[in-house]
Amino acid sequence: MIDFCVLGSGIAGSTIANLLSKKYTVEIFDKARGPGGRSSNRRYKKNLSFDHGVQYISPKDKLFKKFVLNLKKKNVLKIWGGNHIDLNLKSGNSSKYIGKKGNNDIAKFLIKNIKKNFNSPITKINFTNNYWEITSNDKIYHFGNLIITCPYPQLIAISKNYLNNIIKKLKIKMSPNITTMIVFKKNYNIPISSIKFQSNIIAWAANENSKERFKSKESLWTIQTNEKFSKKYINSLKKNKKKISNIIINEFLKLTSFNKKDIIFYNSHGWKYSYNLSGSPIKSYWNKKFKMGICADWFIGSKVESSWLSANDLLKKIK
Numbered sequence: 335m336i337d338f339c340v341l342g343s344g345i346a347g348s349t350i351a352n353l354l355s356k357k358y359t360v361e362i363f364d365k366a367r368g369p370g371g372r373s374s375n376r377r378y379k380k381n382l383s384f385d386h387g388v389q390y391i392s393p394k395d396k397l398f399k400k401f402v403l404n405l406k407k408k409n410v411l412k413i414w415g416g417n418h419i420d421l422n423l424k425s426g427n428s429s430k431y432i433g434k435k436g437n438n439d440i441a442k443f444l445i446k447n448i449k450k451n452f453n454s455p456i457t458k459i460n461f462t463n464n465y466w467e468i469t470s471n472d473k474i475y476h477f478g479n480l481i482i483t484c485p486y487p488q489l490i491a492i493s494k495n496y497l498n499n500i501i502k503k504l505k506i507k508m509s510p511n512i513t514t515m516i517v518f519k520k521n522y523n524i525p526i527s528s529i530k531f532q533s534n535i536i537a538w539a540a541n542e543n544s545k546e547r548f549k550s551k552e553s554l555w556t557i558q559t560n561e562k563f564s565k566k567y568i569n570s571l572k573k574n575k576k577k578i579s580n581i582i583i584n585e586f587l588k589l590t591s592f593n594k595k596d597i598i599f600y601n602s603h604g605w606k607y608s609y610n611l612s613g614s615p616i617k618s619y620w621n622k623k624f625k626m627g628i629c630a631d632w633f634i635g636s637k638v639e640s641s642w643l644s645a646n647d648l649l650k651k652i653k
């Protein structure tokens with residue numbers, strides 16, 4: 335029997351899977367098509383893609399910084415240079431690290447040697463005879479231990495029978511985000527890498543061409559809406575994608591000098607559980623009786639760094 339099942343291949347899942355794999359056998363299940371979770375990369379065509387989740391990493395914690403610098407040395411991460419403009423006049427000047435090919439590069443790197451199943455949602459978990467029965471795609475798998483790394487509302491849905499009051503009482507609320515990806519047929523060669531806007535709709539836009547991962551005649555922009563707009567439209571996005579995407583695109587065109595006629599592709603993605611700003615009194619959770627662990631960003635904050643720290647904290651508890 336494999337020692338650990340890890341639910342999720344986002345930063346928390348890939349980090350804990352990588353750490354555990356140094357001593358134990360590990361297998362990952364993710365409902366998504368590929369690794370990364372919210373640190374994902376959406377391919378448009380050939381090597382052209384959008385980071386439609388995590389934008390960049392600016393490490394603060396000393397150990398996480400060391401991890402990031404090590405990944406830079408290994409050519410997994412690089413610095414996103416150029417002009418990052420903040421129209422709210424708040425921006426710091428800390429270094430912005432991004433994946434060499436896409437922002438799912440960290441997860442890919444961490445789990446490259448680990449057994450993983452994509453398009454594999456875990457739909458049922460059952461602890462019996464001192465091991466875990468895991469159901470995915472109508473098949474049952476057995477594992478010694480289980481680690482869950484998904485957003486808090488999804489955690490409650492799948493595992494509430496195995497959670498104690500410490501976790502249940504946290505009642506973490508997670509804010510949504512709507513991200514729109516646009517391709518213009520021209521490369522405007524704009525010397526701007528990202529813009530934080532003052533707008534009732536858009537919070538931020540990233541110039542994908544400025545990440546120097548590809549050379550193209552087209553320009554790719556990723557736009558993130560602000561919290562108020564995202565909350566208002568997240569539940570109707572699937573049904574009214576065209577209408578909501580157009581509201582976002584029209585606002586972007588108003589804030590910039592781009593031409594609607596040049597748009598050759600767009601798509602919007604809704605992140606129902608994007609980030610939690612409050613954090614919690616604990617950094618991770620390990621239940622010895624059920625041999626079940628939980629690590630994720632929402633224990634600590636709302637960043638890649640929070641997920642990484644939570645996974646490292648969980649490893650100490652398991653040990």
Ligand SMILES: Cc1cc2nc3c(=O)[nH]c(=O)nc-3n(C[C@H](O)[C@H](O)[C@H](O)COP(=O)(O)OP(=O)(O)OC[C@H]3O[C@@H](n4cnc5c(N)ncnc54)[C@H](O)[C@@H]3O)c2cc1C
Nearest residue numbers: 342344345346364365371372387388389390456631637638
């Ligand atoms: C739009 C957006 C922009 C962001 N920008 C930044 C940024 O610039 N910098 C930064 O540091 N952070 C940013 N964040 C936050 C960052 O993405 C998260 O903090 C971090 O990626 C969370 O990682 P995680 O592993 O904890 O969770 P997730 O990435 O959510 O991983 C959970 C995984 O579990 C899987 N899963 C869920 N349920 C199941 C199930 N039942 N069975 C199998 N698999 C399941 C999911 O598919 C997912 O892959 C952003 C987030 C969003 C949404």
